[in-house]
Amino acid sequence: SQKIEQNSEALNIQEGKTATLTCNYTNYSPAYLQWYRQDPGRGPVFLLLIRENEKEKRKERLKVTFDTTLKQSLFHITASQPADSATYLCALVGGSNYQLIWGAGTKLIIKP
Amino acid sequence: EAGVAQSPRYKIIEKRQSVAFWCNPISGHATLYWYQQILGQGPKLLIQFQNNGVVDDSQLPKDRFSAERLKGVDSTLKIQPAKLEDSAVYLCASSPRTSGENEQFFGPGTRLTVL
Structure with missing residues (x-):
């Protein structure tokens, strides 16, 4: 069955450093992959989408890579700030109706 | 632009009771999703x-869950009767159309606790 894995343990990063989150998947060949941010008590908020033929996508301090050979996406936040602390979810687009298949998310904690 | 609205924000019920959640998507969005998110997990698509019209309800426990979207605008999700394992956050999302390139816009969710 399709499986998506994200770091289950919280990631603690010092302010100003680059945070890197990993999303691995198996038994799947998605055409698109999306990253979302979720704060406690709120719904996920879309951050970035990357297509299978794109190696890298950037938006301000965010960068996403997509390696279809390794079946992995990396999500980077450069110059991290305490306000970046949240849970980050990756989601693969799949199925005949473009449903999102979600990872469990990685909790990121940026320490001042 | 107003976001996705959901109500109530919180609900506590006893097992075997019934409960209903309401969602109003972003105006003009054709596609509406209901998700269940259990603590520590990613959202799971229900419908x-x-x-x-229903596009996919393969993961909806149809013996107890039902949903409708009359007039193609707002939607309700109902659970009857509720079980302890239904305790979760129920998220509603919408997108302009069904496409892999469309982001989904989420409401704040309804936190359901079944005692």
Whole structure:
């Protein structure tokens, strides 16, 4: 069955450093992959989408890579700030109706 | 632009009781989703509507869950009777159309506790 894995343990990063989150998947060949941010008590908020033929996508301090050979996406936040602390979810687009298949998310904690 | 609205924000019920959640998507969005998110997990799709038709409800426990989207705008999700394992956050999302390139816009969710 399709499986998506994200770091289950919280990631603690010092302010100003680059945070890197990993999303691995198996038994799947998605055409698109999306990253979302979720704060406690709120719904996920879309951050970035990357297509299978794109190696890298950037938006301000965010960068996403997509390696279809390794079946992995990396999500980077450069110059991290305490306000970046949240849970980050990756989601693969799949199925005949473009449903999102979600990872469990990685909790990121940026320490001042 | 107003976001996705959901109500109530919180609900506590006893097992075997019934409960209903309401969602109003972003105006003009054709696709509406209901998700269940258990603590520590990613959202799980329950049902997907395109306008007022069901596109996918393969993961909806149809013996107890039902959903409708009359007139292709707002939607309700009902659980009857509730079980302890239904305790979760129920998220509603919408997108302009069904496409892999469309982001989904989420409401704040309804936190359900079944005692």
